[in-house]
Amino acid sequence: MRQKVIFKDLGLTDYLDTWQYQTQIHNQLKEEKKVTSYYFPQHTLIFCEHHAVFTLGRSGSPENLIVSPEELSLRKIQFYKINRGGDITYHGPGQIVGYPIFDLDFFFNDVHKYVRLLEESVIQTLKHFNITGYRENGFTGVWVKDNFTHEKRKICAIGIHLSRWVSLHGFAFNINTNLEHFNLIIPCGIKDKDRSVTSLEKELGEKQNMEDVKNILKNEMSSIFEFDLN
Helix, strand or coil, rough: CCCCCCCCCCCCCCCHHHHHHHHHHHHHHHHHHHHHCCCCCCCCEEEECCCEEEEEECCCCCCHHCCCCCHHHHHHEEEECCCCCEEEECCCCEEEEEEEEEEEHHHCCHHHHHHHHHHHHHHHHCCCCCCCEEEECCCCCCCEEECCCCCEEEEEEEEEEEECCEEEEEEEEEEECHHHHHEEEEECCCCCCCCEECCHHCCCCCHHHCCHHHHHHHHHHHHHHHHECC
């Protein structure tokens, strides 16, 4: 049976407000599971963009933020330690941040599969722009490769949290993102000089229509996860 997923596009939002909002939905799903033997979960998929912010996952190292709090303040960039997996990353305007809040008991009980399908949704979206995305062994997220320099560039970061099989947090897909902000951190804690961060705009040489990319991405997610959007 295909699940029903409510889609919400919050536009440009404050990170803390959105974190609290998705946590509220997440907790509500968990509470319904506790008190009801049979229930129909209200799965939610949130898309948004954030004002400039760095977030550090629970397994991350604070040393991967390579600027001082004073400089962050001058640049008007926020910083939060949060409860997702992974290390440090950047969110900002021009980036599609996706928060699937799904009760995976109604999809599958497999964390590895869940992350792989998030990656596959982005890989299939990139195909619409004639870009080949791929998974890099040992690293979560989606990468593209320069066939001339062999540089490996990350275009989508993923960091999740699960509680009672209800998902929280998600992915950050760089579309028209200001990539200079990644120079203020060691993205995802990866220090390899042959790896960098990229965006759809950088790969294609021009700004992209965010709404077009969102529509493609949410349709690919619907197909890959086999759900219907409300």
